[in-house]
Every structure is written in C-alpha cells, then in structure tokens.
Amino acid sequence: MSKVADNNENMANCICGECPSKNQDDTEFYCAKGKSPMHVRRRGCVCNDCRNWRNYGLSNGYYCDEGVTE
Ligand code: SF4
Numbered sequence: 001m002s003k004v005a006d007n008n009e010n011m012a013n014c015i016c017g018e019c020p021s022k023n024q025d026d027t028e029f030y031c032a033k034g035k036s037p038m039h040v041r042r043r044g045c046v047c048n049d050c051r052n053w054r055n056y057g058l059s060n061g062y063y064c065d066e067g068v069t070e
C-alpha cells in the first residue's frame with residue numbers, strides 16, 4: 001500500500017498536470033492511486049518537485065508507469 005494518503009488535500013498537491021510525460025486525457029495522483037491504464041511515454045518526471053514527494057519521503061518517480069513501489 002502507498003505511503004501517500006489518498007485524500008483531497010494530497011490530490012490537490014499533485015503536479016502531474018505540469019509533467020511532460022503526462023497524457024492530458026489521463027488521470028493523475030498515481031503515487032496514491034496506482035499506475036495509469038494508459039501507455040506512458042517517458043519524457044521526464046516532475047514528482048520530485050511535488051509537496052507529497054517531500055512530505056512522504058518518496059524517492060522514486062514515474063508512478064504513472066510503474067505504479068506505487070514505495
Ligand atoms: S508525487 Fe508525483 S504522482 Fe504523487 S502527487 Fe506528486 S506529482 Fe502526483
């Protein structure tokens with residue numbers, strides 16, 4: 001289970017929408033919700049600029065592609 005609590009406050013912190021890898025038709029907040037059902041073209045990950053990443057001591061990224069592994 002993810003360290004990141006699946007709540008509205010954390011969801012509002014998610015900056016996946018600013019990420020070059022994000023498919024604009026897709027959802028976000030993958031660190032809590034799990035990976036995307038869509039194909040991800042990796043063009044960088046901005047998770048390490050996210051408040052949740054800091055607050056929860058995350059160390060990976062690409063949660064859209066890999067799911068939650070921490
Ligand atoms: S760590 Fe990444 S997936 Fe999780 S809320 Fe932040 S930007 Fe979104």
Ligand code: SF4
Nearest residue numbers: 016019045046063064
């Ligand atoms: S999890 Fe990382 S790579 Fe995926 S959309 Fe969010 S910021 Fe971008």
